[in-house]
Amino acid sequence: MDKMVTVRTLLALATIKVWHLQQFDVINAFFRGELKEEIYMKKTSRLPQGQTWSALLVYVDDIVVASNSLDSIVILKTFLNQQFKIKDLGTLRYFLGIEVARSPNGIHLCQQKYTLDILADSASGCQSLPVSTFLSGLAALQPVPSPLLLGVLAAQILPIL
Numbered sequence: 001m002d003k004m005v006t007v008r009t010l011l012a013l014a015t016i017k018v019w020h021l022q023q024f025d026v027i028n029a030f031f032r033g034e035l036k037e038e039i040y041m042k043k044t045s046r047l048p049q050g051q052t053w054s055a056l057l058v059y060v061d062d063i064v065v066a067s068n069s070l071d072s073i074v075i076l077k078t079f080l081n082q083q084f085k086i087k088d089l090g091t092l093r094y095f096l097g098i099e100v101a102r103s104p105n106g107i108h109l110c111q112q113k114y115t116l117d118i119l120a121d122s123a124s125g126c127q128s129l130p131v132s133t134f135l136s137g138l139a140a141l142q143p144v145p146s147p148l149l150l151g152v153l154a155a156q157i158l159p160i161l
Helices: 003-017 070-083 112-123 147-157
Strands: 020-026 054-059 062-067 086-091 098-103 106-110
Touching: 003 020, 003 054, 003 062, 003 098, 003 106, 020 070, 054 070, 062 070, 070 086, 098 112, 112 147
Parallel strands: none
Antiparallel strands: 020 062, 020 086, 054 062, 098 106
16 A cells, blocks of 8 residues: 555544544664564553554654554553654654644645755756746756756655645
C-alpha cells in the first residue's frame, strides 16, 4: 500500500474517533543495523483490556502514535525509550513532508513547507526565477545543468502530486 494512503487513512480515523496523535523520533535508528528476525508485539498487562487502543505508524526513524488514551501513549513512550533512544516531539505537526494542523472541524494537511524546501534546495542547482504562471510566455527556459538534478527533483515532486 502506498505510504501516503496509510498516513491519510490513520489521520482520517484519528479525526473520526477523536484519537490523540503524538510523534516520536528514534535518535539512533541508522546505527541499529538491518533487522534479520521477525518482531511481534503483545499487549502489556499494565493496560486494562478493551479500554485503550493505539496504532503506530513507523517510517524509518519517525513514529506517529494514534490512541484513545494519553496514558497508553506515555506507557508506550517509556517502553520505546528503554529499547531505543527516542525524542518526544509532542503533538503531531509534521510527518513525511506533510504539515498537520488539527482543529475542532478536523485535520488540515498541507505540503507547503515541503514544497518550499524543495524549491530552496533546487534553487542553487538551477538558475530559476519565479514567474506568475508555470507556462508564462515571458519565461526563458534554460536546459537543466545536470540530468541527475532533474531526476532528484522529479522524485521529490511526485509525492506532492
